[in-house]
Amino acid sequence: MTMTQQQQHEHADVERLSIGQVAERTGLSVHTLRFYEAEGLMVDPVERLAGGRRSYRADDVEWLTICTNLRSSGMPLPEIRRYAELVREGAGNEEDRLDLLRRHREEVLDRIAKLHGWLEVISHKVAVYEERLDHGATGRLWVQECALLDRAIEPAD
Amino acid sequence: MTMTQQQQHEHADVERLSIGQVAERTGLSVHTLRFYEAEGLMVDPVERLAGGRRSYRADDVEWLTICTNLRSSGMPLPEIRRYAELVREGAGNEEDRLDLLRRHREEVLDRIAKLHGWLEVISHKVAVYEERLDHGATGRLWVQECALLDRAIEPAD
DNA sequence: CTAGAAGCTAGAGTCGACTCAAGGTCAAAT
DNA sequence: ATTTGACCTTGAGTCGACTCTAGCTTCTAG
Incomplete structure (x- = not known):
């Protein structure tokens, strides 16, 4: 064997x-x-x-x-x-581990929140483009976009 | 002057x-x-x-x-x-720009979804720790965690 | 007129997280 | 007996996105 x-x-x-x-x-x-x-x-x-x-x-x-x-x-x-x-x-440091995990969870929540913010900005931009394309008014479009984007909600980085 | x-x-x-x-x-x-x-x-x-x-x-x-x-x-x-x-x-390629923005928006949505998935896994882990600490049953804790974590929802990477 | 702040360029360095290469070992199968 | 394929280690390379250095020029204030 x-x-x-x-x-x-x-x-x-x-x-x-x-x-x-x-x-x-x-x-x-x-x-x-x-x-x-x-x-x-x-x-x-x-x-x-x-x-x-x-x-x-x-x-x-x-x-x-x-x-x-x-x-x-x-x-x-x-x-x-x-x-x-x-x-x-x-054994003995479970509190510390829990702490670490909780902090990480906060970070993830934070990142999700930020992404939601950016998502709004981008969706707004997409919406503007869609509207303009529907109306056929395309000249000097992007400058207008800029203005619009600047006015949009800007999440803190 | x-x-x-x-x-x-x-x-x-x-x-x-x-x-x-x-x-x-x-x-x-x-x-x-x-x-x-x-x-x-x-x-x-x-x-x-x-x-x-x-x-x-x-x-x-x-x-x-x-x-x-x-x-x-x-x-x-x-x-x-x-x-x-x-x-x-x-002017003339507004569709392409819109495309690019839309794709980016999808990516952001995707990343948000994934983070939500990971968040659940982590929150679960945190919850397990909290419960165990409350009950004072801390020995060989992490091995149990592993099993729990493996059973938890695992979002596709 | 001159000192110091702010710009300039080209190119090197950093950081995080891998990723790969070179050269060698080991074990199962032909 | 040798070939094949998975492993081993050390150390170098890659990639993305900056960030900094060195050495020089150019403004602006006193």
Whole structure:
């Protein structure tokens, strides 16, 4: 009975994944996975097989899913690293983690609000164009647009 | 009667602004103003005074305001350049401009939708933390979080 | 007339977040 | 035995959008 290296490590088959498999499952590239690890984004450095290859546990993949969630919603890597550090430290700092998450949520809300503002400006511009095109009055159009746009609601950047 | 160079250019005082003044009014740095011009973002290259200094007209400033609106709402420079080109070409391509604006509006709507999705995920996570902290059950919390998060709505990236 | 502020250009540097290249190792299959 | 393909590390390159530097010119105020 020759077990593959995948299996002979630790007690049988605790579902270890290679970097390639994790890449598939998370949608991150293998480059990015190595990069994230080097950046200290993992809660613990990924375990290795005999040959030095990374062997991801289910936990790692779940954590990476959290990371991509946070990244996609605009959290910068240093803040994710901070979060990872808190988790690494273990129980006792849940308030801090909650804080971090709440602050991030505020940021997302903020960005949504700003985008809504810009959306209005743009929609207004689109509306102006549509109206003018319907009326066939196209000459020197853009100068008028400018004036209109300036008068439009301008969300604070 | 010695006029300043600012005024003697063309017929008297048609409100010409220096790059510094435009920077003040638009919130862009002088560097950025020169950079935008070099990138072809202006409808026409900015006029110059005798000494080679830029002399912005009201139009230019209005256009720059449009640019900052578009930038803030996430339009990349190449697309703004494209828009500038259309305007530069003059009347006749209003449909194209409208198209571009409409597409941009869609993108903004899209980004808002995605952010709403991420917001839900994060809010859920925050809620879980809050509940757990209330109940004082903090051990091995983050692993549970992972599971919860994975089950949460995951907007397509 | 001169000092200092503000402009000018060309080109280099920065930052965040990857992304890729070179050169080597390791393991399963032919 | 060797080929293939996935992995490894280190370090460099890319991209977008600025941002700054160096060295020079040009106004404007005293």
